[in-house]
Amino acid sequence: MCAAGSALLARITRDAFHFRFHLGGNFQHGSLAGNSTRGPAERVKSMFYHAYNNYLENAFPYDELRPLTCDGQDTWGRYCADLRFSVLTLWILGNVSEFQRVVNVLQEGVDFDIDVNASVFETNIRVVGGLLSAHLLSKRAGVEVEAGWPCSGPLLRMAEEVARKLLPAFWTPTGMPYGTVNLLHGVNPGETPVTCTAGVGTFIVEFATLSHLTGDPVFEDVARKALKALWKNRSEIGLVGNHIDVAAAKWVAQDAGIGAGVDSYFEYLVKGAILLQDEELMSMFLKYNKAIRNYTKFDDWYLWVQMYKGTVSMPVFQSLEAYWPGLQSLIGDIDHAMRTFLNYYTVWKQFGGLPEFYNIPQGYTVEKREGYPLRPELIESAMYLYRATRNPTLLELGRDAVESIEKISKVDCGFATIKDLRDHRLDNRMESFFLAETVKYLYLLFDPDNFIHNNGSNFDVVLTPYGECILGAGGYIFNTEAHPIDPAALHCCRKRKEEQWEVEDLMREFYSLKRSKKFTFKQTLDQRDGETQKDSAETTSEDNGGGMNSEKNRKRRIPLLSCSSQPFNSKLAVLGQVFLDNT
């Protein structure tokens, strides 16, 4: 949650995105839904369709369904948010035909040359991320793609167009972006320079993907610059606050933690490192991780501390923080991940959901923060950890989540946000992340054979005009809105673009043309390629001269991007059993 962005987001006007869309009422999902005896995955599926059909029937073309009054409301400016954000869930649930239809509608094009203020962060993770993901998955779903796919395509062009509208926000003295940008005029004069940390550091996954696919490095460059600026401004004890003045590089909110305002910054350091095989990003994260453990971790809980002094400022667990165990599992720290997960699970068991804030010493909710808007984070962590451990406790959480959501929040017209976990009063909202993320992660937890869990054992060979590419081999990186990105595509297009430029360069030299802007791009790109290739080859540190300045002289046996082997006791760390560090 990023407070600076949320108020501004609402300014998106109703007509921000026009597009026509006719639907013939209720979507038929055949025999798959409604049959709750076919295992938990089927139960999740019918949950999805209960919400999706009710949205189409009662709320479309508004953004969100209001489940208590059975109508719709706009939270995004009639962007049909629920429809758009849930399109990828449709596909993961195996509903290819509905996916195709929605993708075709998206391809009809949206006019982004409009005078509206948009949250840079939200637009990136939802619109850019969603378009990129739909673009990369469209072929597999049977949508007809053009010849240059995955390095070109209408959805990719749309993503690029939207991302370009966000670029003016990055033109600050520090390289850290403003929170809000006007899609037509750029940053408004008088715009507040205060942005939350996550709003600065949550671009690398989408922007680097965009750069690799289109060949224009500007996106990845601005994203990296923003990340480095945050890194430079961390406190002496290695922590970051949760809001920063992007012009003056001053911390405005100095509470350091892993939750609201910061969360996806850490998430993107790890996911960016994996996606790009980038050791620098990973080493940044590992250093943060160490500081976080030193100062904020108490008995497997993570508290909020003052970023300069390290003193505890808020002994609170936030619902949003529940992504952390999943992130730890991505770096192979299963042991700590499980221990923290089990703590969070006890909170779920106490209330049937996770309150926005939970006071750890008091063991109860915090005033005005008692709601549970059916957030995905704990389920997301359960999904990752289940992939890593097959620990049945994680399925139990999934099952608890299904029971809770059905028993507490299911109403005739959908699923309602739990306004207060103490008495389970319901609110007239169904947030878009419920369909886009919560249901998706729940389904993936219960569906071990989903292609998303592909371990590389199968893949597609795609013929592009420039050569063969291997795609869909697994290792999908979810952006923070649960839109999967195929890392293989990045590699595929990078190769291609390089060759293309080589040809172009040859042509230019041949005609003795002046250096163009593109040519400088090429050079920077080449440099980076050199580094990344070295990294991905997992060479040891002997002469890794390039990017790793401070690491240069230090001996490092284990490559940063590999997971260390699990400790011996991890064999027995199932069903709630945890082991203390051997040190």
Add this chain to the structure above:
Amino acid sequence: RHIGPSASPVDRAKDVTMPAKLPVNFFSSGSPVTDFFQGQLDYAERIRQDSEVTFYFFYAPWCGQSITVREEIEQVARRLSDQVLFVAINCWWNQGKCRKQKHFFYFPVIYLYHRRFGPIEYKGPMNAAYIEKFVRRVMTPLLYISSRSKLLEFLSDYEPGVLGYFEFNASPQPPGYLTFFTSALHSLKKDYLGTIHFGVITNQQIAKEIPLTHSGSIYLHRHVNTSLIYPREVMNYTAENICKWALENREAFIHWLRPHGGKSLLLNNELKKGPALLLFIPFNPLAESYPLLDEITKVALEYNRCNKNQATEPAVPHLKETDSSPLESRMPDVHTPLAETFSITKYPCCNTVVLPQWYSISRTHNVCELCVNQTVGVKQSKVNLPQCNFLEIEAALDSFYLKEHTFFQVVSNTIECSNFLSYYSPFSYYTACCRTINRGLMSFISSEKTFFQTPKAAFSSHAKKCKVDTHSIPHIEDRNCLIPGSHIGGTNITGLSCRTNKTLNLYLLDSNLSWIYAERLGASQAIHTKEFAAIVDLQDEAHYIMDQNQALIKSTLGKVFSGAPITGG
């Protein structure tokens, strides 16, 4: 992550909220469980007054665990509803009395009351058999010992037993009886698995067997250590004290591990005590008898029985004369003087090992001659061992490879010897003499190897089971060798735990509840009997599993204790 978009249009529908749905029946109307789904704790308390034993099931209707356990409770209730009052209370409904008075951090919660005594919270496994067993314990906390055979049965149980002797010749009840009875209930509060049994003797003759002479005296039976009499003159005679005394002084040579599923350090704490033998057996808490468990108990007792305590069993030898008791086999042969047992025999049993090279280009090899030295020949005369036992060499190799790194440094033309202790076997140590030789000498090595294969050939029937390629350099990873059946039969393990530094702790796990741990340790799913044994050594990061084709019986268990090599892992 989520910047919560707050809608700007002023809209009344925005403020619409809906109270939680009204609670409905959680148990069906025909159920033997009385369901107060509106949380009427006051009614529940009222109807409890008329019942001797009451079972409370506090649930939350949205809770997955409550929903799962519901069926188990119904099962128990169907069997016991004529003697026990089963009450379910929705303790989530925020307008109910229960929610207002109780503050639970998890659901479901099970409370038991024996008349006014309670609540006794049940924290054991949430399945019908275990719950029923516990309810039965609350119904009958004291076992009435009416005869000598009942006494024997009571004392032979592997779980600790507390006996009280009370003369019921006068009404009202003898002094102290109620306290004793309450202490039995009290113990169920502290020890929810109900491992301590409480019995009461009313017959003077039977009491003398123990021996207890005064009415009101209480006795804690122990198998290995001396049994105790409750020190009334030192400690006040209260239910809490008796219970505390029994819990503190009970013997624990055999532990049940029943992980409850919540976050717990149970395995961490137990396994950090040292190498552990984990035995997985299917256990039905309601069964009449446990033959397999009895076998295991015998082995464990023998293993734990140290010499100093062997003669200190006041009641049992006396009983043994008159009764062909099941305790008989527990009494070890103590006629052989200790010194004889420790006679040192030395016989040659060696194998040559060529250490794997760090660098394959290296022109030299470290070659070690590995010998087994028996320091403590345990009943050699009885066992009739051949001179060089293939299994022993296997065990020696295991230990050797674990220490391998210490031999890599050796670059010497002279022979250097070192001794090291074997793992889990107190009987022997190994000697390894190593030196560095040139490649030119390799032919010599291979001829040596054939020489040492000869004893192996003698045991071809066993060797067949092992996937050891004798022609390549043996290495621990290459081997996958199971215990051949009954090879070291008759190994005596009496008092073994006292004689060795590496003591094995014995743990039992119910394979119906905890089979996942067996699977994680390598139990095969193909085998239908859910019996499995493994030694886990957390410190050395090693675990050994027993061949699942072998039945878990006394002789094989004895082998496990005495350190026969089992499959390394």
